[in-house]
Amino acid sequence: MLDHLQPQPPDGLLALIRAFHEDPRADKLDLGVGVYRDESGNTPVFRAIKAAERRLVEEQTTKAYLGPEGDMRFVELLRPIVFGACDPGARLTGVHSPGGTGALRLAAELIVTARPGARIHLGLPSWPNHAPLFRAAGLEVVTYPYVDIVTQRLDLTSMMSALEGAKAGDAVLLNGCCHNPTGVDLDLDQWDAVAEIVARRGLLPLIDFAYQGLGRGLEADAVGFRRVLDAVDEALIAYSCDKNFGVYRDRTGAVYAKARHAESAEIVLGNLAALARVNWSMPPDHGAAAVRLILEDAELTRDWRSELDGMCARINAVRAALARADDRLAFLTRQSGMFCNLAVPKGAVERLRSEHGIYMAGSGRMNLAGLQVGDAGTLVAALADVAALPASRAVAA
Numbered sequence: 001m002l003d004h005l006q007p008q009p010p011d012g013l014l015a016l017i018r019a020f021h022e023d024p025r026a027d028k029l030d031l032g033v034g035v036y037r038d039e040s041g042n043t044p045v046f047r048a049i050k051a052a053e054r055r056l057v058e059e060q061t062t063k064a065y066l067g068p069e070g071d072m073r074f075v076e077l078l079r080p081i082v083f084g085a086c087d088p089g090a091r092l093t094g095v096h097s098p099g100g101t102g103a104l105r106l107a108a109e110l111i112v113t114a115r116p117g118a119r120i121h122l123g124l125p126s127w128p129n130h131a132p133l134f135r136a137a138g139l140e141v142v143t144y145p146y147v148d149i150v151t152q153r154l155d156l157t158s159m160m161s162a163l164e165g166a167k168a169g170d171a172v173l174l175n176g177c178c179h180n181p182t183g184v185d186l187d188l189d190q191w192d193a194v195a196e197i198v199a200r201r202g203l204l205p206l207i208d209f210a211y212q213g214l215g216r217g218l219e220a221d222a223v224g225f226r227r228v229l230d231a232v233d234e235a236l237i238a239y240s241c242d243k244n245f246g247v248y249r250d251r252t253g254a255v256y257a258k259a260r261h262a263e264s265a266e267i268v269l270g271n272l273a274a275l276a277r278v279n280w281s282m283p284p285d286h287g288a289a290a291v292r293l294i295l296e297d298a299e300l301t302r303d304w305r306s307e308l309d310g311m312c313a314r315i316n317a318v319r320a321a322l323a324r325a326d327d328r329l330a331f332l333t334r335q336s337g338m339f340c341n342l343a344v345p346k347g348a349v350e351r352l353r354s355e356h357g358i359y360m361a362g363s364g365r366m367n368l369a370g371l372q373v374g375d376a377g378t379l380v381a382a383l384a385d386v387a388a389l390p391a392s393r394a395v396a397a
């Protein structure tokens with residue numbers, strides 16, 4: 001039977017991790033997978049996570065099972081950070097998930113359970129795992145153009161007409177902030193326009209919220225999606241702590257649902273737990289336990305926030321340095337988060353890798369959080385060498 005399986009290509013993004021490590025060049029640049037690097041090129045464990053982990057080692061009395069919902073105290077403590085004053089109270093429920101990917105998978109399965117044959121609208125380009133994940137969960141994926149990477153402009157007209165054409169009950173994937181892969185976020189007026197259509201057309205927003213704090217700051221990054229949350233009766237939010245607490249491999253996330261009533265929220269919770277049980281039984285605990293300890297302690301929370309603010313500032317300094325290095329990249333300062341996606345000519349990504357030791361996704365997505373301010377000139381020169389810089393200074397002006 002196993003002979004019937006077809007070979008699968010390795011995941012394009014994750015394959016970059018290995019390719020980069022195997023490259024012996026000392027001056028190579030890793031702009032591939034979305035992990036943050038500090039001024040020394042390291043992906044540090046947050047000071048607050050280290051402190052929380054020390055506490056865990058000392059104080060944790062058991063590693064016995066928790067249950068399919070995972071660490072519910074972690075889920076509760078995260079709520080004020082995610083929802084702030086827009087927390088819908090008893091209408092909101094949630095469970096702990098293995099990272100943002102686990103949260104998306106649970107959200108997608110919840111949609112399919114509630115409405116078999118449901119569709120989800122996805123703006124392109126998108127995180128390469130979105131469409132396969134949704135299809136694997138049983139959703140029909142319908143796409144529309146979100147950003148034109150040649151002009152670096154948001155295609156609001158296409159987005160609006162896709163949403164206007166969606167059927168009541170369809171889901172729509174929205175990036176909460178720091179759009180992966182383009183860095184092009186909605187401004188507040190655009191969020192309001194999306195909120196109005198989503199509410200009027202009876203669509204179900206699924207917010208992918210994986211980079212809070214890495215764009216404009218913890219609170220500012222949440223303002224847009226909360227406009228949608230306020231406008232609708234039902235919404236799903238897939239949250240990841242992997243980046244903003246730096247616990248990538250510990251797989252730490254949560255999926256939240258706003259339901260029409262408190263009673264339906266209870267039923268949603270039971271369904272999320274049942275889906276978690278058949279997928280992974282219960283999520284890995286360590287990352288969530290460390291995050292919980294931070295959020296229970298005002299001093300650790302302050303330290304976490306200040307380290308996160310520093311990371312956010314460094315990413316924005318890299319954006320500014322690239323814009324200074326070449327004014328055709330000025331649009332980078334108006335985008336947000338770890339990523340940008342240039343329209344690179346065919347073969348250019350490969351040449352950047354082989355001739356310049358610069359690693360990025362095959363789509364032309366670059367993880368700017370992997371770059372040093374001092375390497376901005378080197379990157380710009382390499383992009384110019386392979387004709388991957390935008391042709392015009394007027395891009396997204």
Ligand code: LMR
Binds near residue numbers: 013127129
């Ligand atoms: C990325 O987009 O680079 C990250 O979200 C890592 C991943 O899982 O793809």
